[in-house]
Structure formats: structure tokens, C-alpha cells
Amino acid sequence: MPTSAAGPRRRADAERSIARIVAAARETLSGDPSASVDDVAKAAGVGRMTLYGHFRTRAELVEAALTDALRAGEEALSAVDLTGGARDALARLLDSSWSLVAESAALLTAAQGTLPAGRVRKLHAAPAKRVEDLIRRGQDEGVFRTDLPLTWLVNVVHYVLQGAAEENRAKRLKREDTARVVTATVQSILAAPSEGPNGTR
Structure with missing residues (x-):
């Protein structure tokens, strides 16, 4: 007869399997948003049947990867x-966490072709709001431009991060240079028209 510990052991094994698959999905889809379920299964070291035992569709797998990345990103970003000033605060945010945001951006690309638009917006609401609040604060301080729509500026920041991730993947931009390049680019875009990219008048 099976022991009473068999159930908990099976659950623990399943949880480890799920964690391994989700981690593989994050890495694989970040590198290639169009990666297949087979690609993820191979990266996770599991068979298709095992993967489909936990995630019935690619959409479920993509959502699990995006949710996990956003959770990890939220922990890092909240720290x-x-x-202080919005410009310096945004620089610290970009410098310390651009790679997490870029990963989320790549996963969002995968999600946009798989999940309903409303679900994607809901999952991405918290990271987008953090950037939006900083830009609005900078506008109130007079250091960020107000001549363009706020939602557009938020999206531009994410476009820059997505571009940085793509340049990294293509090895056209060194990882150690990316934070500096991203920060300088975003600061120059957001600078109030009367100011230069470094705040000089």
C-alpha cells in the first residue's frame, strides 16, 4: 500500500517540475518570444507530456512565465x-533593474500574440504605473516634458527597454553598457524641451 507520505511527495515533485518549467519558459521566451512549447520542454529537461500535464496550452505557459517574471521584477523594483528628485529616482530604477523590465517586455511580446489584450494590460499594470508615477512626478518638478501624452512617454520607455533587450540578444550592445545606454536614452527623451539630456539649460 502507498504510504501517507506518497501524496505530499508527489505534490512536492510536481511543484519542483512546475518551477523548473516556468523558469525555462522565462529564459526561453525572453530570448525568443516565438519559442514553441517543445523549445521550453527541452530547456526544462522534461517531455511534452510532462509539460502539458501542468500547462494545457501555450497560452497558460506564457501567462505563468510572465506572471512569475513580473512577480520577481516587482520584488526587485520595490526595493x-x-x-528625491524624479530624474535621479528614474535613473536608479533603470540602472538597477533594466534587465528585469526588459525580460518582462520580451515576455509581453510573447503574451501579446497569445493572451487577450485585457489580460496583458492587467498583468503589466503595476510596472507601468511605477514608471508613469515617476514621469508625472518629474513633470510636476519641471524636469520632464509635458508636451507629449503621458501614456506615450510611458510606452516609449518600454520601447527603449525592449530595444535594449533585442540589442543584447543580437550582441550589438554589451550587457555591461546597457544600463548606461538605456538611462541616457530615456533621460534625453523625457527631458523638458528647455533642458538638455543632463538637465542643463
Whole structure:
């Protein structure tokens, strides 16, 4: 007869399998948003049947990967000091966490072709709001431009991050240079028209 510990052991094994698959999905889809279920299964070291035993569709797998990445990103981003001037706070945010945001951006690309638009917006709401709040704060301080729609500026920041991730994948931009390049690009885009990219008048 099976022991009473068999059930908990099976659950623990399943949880480890799910964690391994989700981690593989994050890495695989970040590198190639069009990666297949087979690609993820291979990266996770499991068979298709095992993967489909936990995730019935590619959409479920993509959502699990995106949700996990956003959770990890939220933990990291919430630890960044955003006090003080908005320009410096945004620089710290980009410098310390651009790679997490870029990963989420790549996963969003995968999700946009798989999940309903409303679900994608809901999952991405918290990271987008953090950037939006910083830009609005900078506008109130007079250091960020107000001549363009706020939602457009938020999206531009994410476009820059997506571009940085793509340049990394293509090895056209060194990883150690990316934070500096991203920060300089975003700061120049957001600078109030009367100011230069470094805040000089």
C-alpha cells in the first residue's frame, strides 16, 4: 500500500517540475518570444507530456512565465529607492533593474500574440504605473516634458527597454553598457524641451 507520505511527495515533485518549467519558459521566451512549447520542454529537461500535464496550452505557459517574471521584477523594483528628485529616482530604477523590465517586455511580446489584450494590460499594470508615477512626478518638478501624452512617454520607455533587450540578444550592445545606454536614452527623451539630456539649460 502507498504510504501517507506518497501524496505530499508527489505534490512536492510536481511543484519542483512546475518551477523548473516556468523558469525555462522565462529564459526561453525572453530570448525568443516565438519559442514553441517543445523549445521550453527541452530547456526544462522534461517531455511534452510532462509539460502539458501542468500547462494545457501555450497560452497558460506564457501567462505563468510572465506572471512569475513580473512577480520577481516587482520584488526587485520595490526595493529601489525612489525618493528625491524624479530624474535621479528614474535613473536608479533603470540602472538597477533594466534587465528585469526588459525580460518582462520580451515576455509581453510573447503574451501579446497569445493572451487577450485585457489580460496583458492587467498583468503589466503595476510596472507601468511605477514608471508613469515617476514621469508625472518629474513633470510636476519641471524636469520632464509635458508636451507629449503621458501614456506615450510611458510606452516609449518600454520601447527603449525592449530595444535594449533585442540589442543584447543580437550582441550589438554589451550587457555591461546597457544600463548606461538605456538611462541616457530615456533621460534625453523625457527631458523638458528647455533642458538638455543632463538637465542643463
